[in-house]
Amino acid sequence: MNTYQYLLRLITYRPFLYFINALAWTVIYLAPIVPGLVTKEFFDSLTGNSKLGYSVWGIIALLMAATLGRIMLIVVGFITDVNFRFRMGMLLRRNLLEHVLKQPGARAIPVSPGEAISHFRDDVDQSEEAASWSVDVFGMTCFAAVSCYILIRIDAQMTLLVFLPLVIVISVAQLATARLQKYRAASRESTAKVTGEISEMFGNVQAIQVAGAEKRVIDRFRRLGDTRRKAMLKDRLMTELLDSIFSNSVNLGTGLILLLAGQKMRAGTFTVGDFALFVYYLTFVTQFISNVGKFITYFKQMSVALERLTFLLQGASAKILTMVKSLHLDKKQKLPTESGAGETDDIAAVSAIPQAAPRDNSLQHLDVQGLSYTYPDTGRGISGVQLSLTRGSFTVITGTIGSGKTTLVRTLLGLLPKDEGTIDWNGNPVEDAGTFFTPPRSAYTAQVPRLYSDTLRNNILLGQAEQGDSLQHALYAAVMEYDVAQLPGGLDTVIGPRGVKLSGGQAQRTAAARMLVRDAELYVFDDLSSALDVETEQKLWERMFERRGDATCLVVSHRKTALARADHIIVMKDGRIEAEGTSSDLLQRSSTFQELWYGDDHATKEMELNEPFRSK
Structure with missing residues (x-):
């Protein structure tokens, strides 16, 4: 889609609103036609050449009435412009956000969150600006056509001088196209980098402090800021230079009109009223020429905005x-919530969480065949994975660091786009895993919990309506009841950006409570207990087994507490399943599993080989 098609699709998004907006501003720009003619008659009346039968005060009253009428029209015009323009911006942001949210988690955006914000803000604003100015250009073109007709009837030569600057404006704008787009692209890119750096700094304050890297980070930020300053200076200088050319070309036309008008008035072929009409219209023709120049500038810059927005779509x-x-x-409309009922909480209202999939068929068995995914940058990933989960089972995926455990569960859930393989839920193929594996079918806790600067309650519910004792049951299962009691505001404690007011273990258990409150068919834990002490982890799994009933669990872990409870264990190595079975079987025949189980504790190895620890 080129820039012309993009602009056309924007202005026809709401054709009726655009038509009303265009009509309102066309009337606004045509409004000076009548006052101009009245002004002509006013000055002609002073010299006795007026054809209008009104007195001087009558003509002044007409001019004042025309001015008040135009003010009222402008108010109406701003109302119609706001109604159209901001809907257009909301549509772009809504569609862009919806597309991003539908993408697999690892490929949602190809840039940092800070840079993505720059796209959502600046590039959408640029698109709005160009589309909005198209209304002005249309209205003022109508004014130019009518005024040109009136002026030509008075003096064709003078009319040519009035509109000559327009040719200069269009010519200069066309010549400056390449440089204008280059500077705008550089300005947007540098702004995105600065925004992204701010996001990264705020998100990694602790890591920066621990590494003593404050000075290096600040120096890098200063360099990015300096680059942005230079890029924006060039962009602004180019824009101002074009505006200056547009304005001065109009001034040149004004000077020529004054020189020529004097000669014609001395010759008696040009009245004072004619001169007043030309000068009056010249003010609006100047605005027309300036607006045409601005629209051409915005349209050229719009192509940069379209290119950047398309980049976020990733193909x-x-x-x-x-x-x-x-x-x-x-x-009166309510945003859908995950439970499908009730008011949304703060985070859900902002995030606009899609309505959850209905619980149409309970999980009986989940079969995965030949699942593969390769990271484009490294060539690593998973290959040919096959697994089967039955209702009520507790399956643990284990392996050394980099063996593909997290990649496996993320590909299964559609957070990474699979390269090959099939996924069947109760024998029915799952076409879009990312959309399918959502509550109440499945709930997922990531390796790194994503928490918001909001209350603990809102972080757990994420817009889901609190029903009965569901939240309390989830807190108990996640071993969070003591922690909540110790927080100053309990569940209403604001936990800070990324949950900085919580410990690592509390953050993980908050994410677990968020998952457990969904009451899903399939629970997927990705290394949930890595930040928990042994006692807390033991309690978590015990309580999980107490409440899970027929729910199916898929757990990524290398901890003995989880491995010992597993019905089935899958051992990953180099992106493939090396071995699978129970802990007893794997301790006998899998060297990788033995290393994971014993670590460096060789003293207990022989004893546990004879009687492997296993509890249910």
């Missing part, structure tokens, strides 16, 4: 940006 069609979707602007 998807740019038409996604302008697809007509509901914006839910009606106050």
Whole structure:
């Protein structure tokens, strides 16, 4: 989709609103036609050449009435412009965000969150600006056509001088296209890098402090800021230079009109009223020429915005940006929640969490065949994985660091786009795993919990309505009841950005409570207990077994507490399943599992080989 098609799809997003907006501003720009003619008659009346039968005060009253009328029209114009323009921006951001949220987690955005914010903010604003100015250009073109007709009837030569600057404006804008786009692209890119760096700094404060890297980080930020300053200076200088050329070309036309008008008035072919009409219209023609120049500038810069927004789509069609979707602007409409009922909480209202999939068929067995995924940058990943989960089973995936454990569960859940393989739920193929594996079918706790600067309650519920004792049961199962009692505000304690007010173990158990409150068919834990002490971990698994009933668990872990409870263990190595079975079997025949189980504790190895620890 090129820039012309992009602009056309934007302005036809709400054709009725665009038509009303264009009509309102066309009337606004045409409004000076009548006052101009009245002004002509006013000055002609002073010299006795007026054809209008009004007195001087009558003509002044007409001019004041026309001015007040134009003010009222401008108010209406701003209302119509806001209604159209900001809906257009909301549509772009809504479609872009929806596309991002549908992507596998590892490929949601190809840039840092800070850079993505720059795309959502600056590039959408640039698109809005260009589309909005198209209305002004249309309205002022109508004014130019009507005024040109009137002025030509008075004096064709003078009219040519009035509109000559327009040719200069368009010519200069076309010549400056390449440089204008280059500077705008550099300015946007440098701004995105600065925004991204700010995001990274705030997100990694602790790591920066521990490494004593404050000075290096600040120096890097200063360099990025200096690069941004230079890029924005060039961009602003180019824009101001074009505006200066547009304005001065108009001033040149004004000077020529004054020189020529004097000669014609001395010859008696040009009245004072004619001169007043030309000068009056010249003000609006100047605005027309300036607006045409601005629109051309914005349109050229819009191509940069389109390219950057399309980059976020990662190969998807740019038409996604302008697809007509509901914006839910009606106050009576409620955003869907994960439970499908009740008011949304703060985080859900901001995140607009999609409505959960219905619990249409309970999990009986989940079969995976030939599942593969390769990271494009490293060539590592998983290959040919086959596994089967039955209802109520507790399966643990284990292996050394880098063996593909997390990659396996993320590919299974659709957070990474599989290269090959099939996934069947109760014998039915799962076409879109990312959409399918959502509550109440499955709930997932990632290796690194994602927490928000909000209350503990909102972090756990994430918009789901609190029903009965579900939250308390989830807190108990996640061994969080004591921690909540110690927090100053209990569940209403604000835990800070990324949950900085919580310990590592508390953050993991908060993520576990978030998962358990969903009451899913399949629970997927990715190294949930890595930050827990042995006693807390033991309690967590005991309580999990107490409450899970027929729920199926898939757990990534190398901890003995989880391995000992497993019905089935899958040992990963180099992206493939090296061995699988119970802990007793694997201790007898898998060297990798033996290393994971014993570590460096050789003293107990022989004893545990004869009687492997296992409890249910």
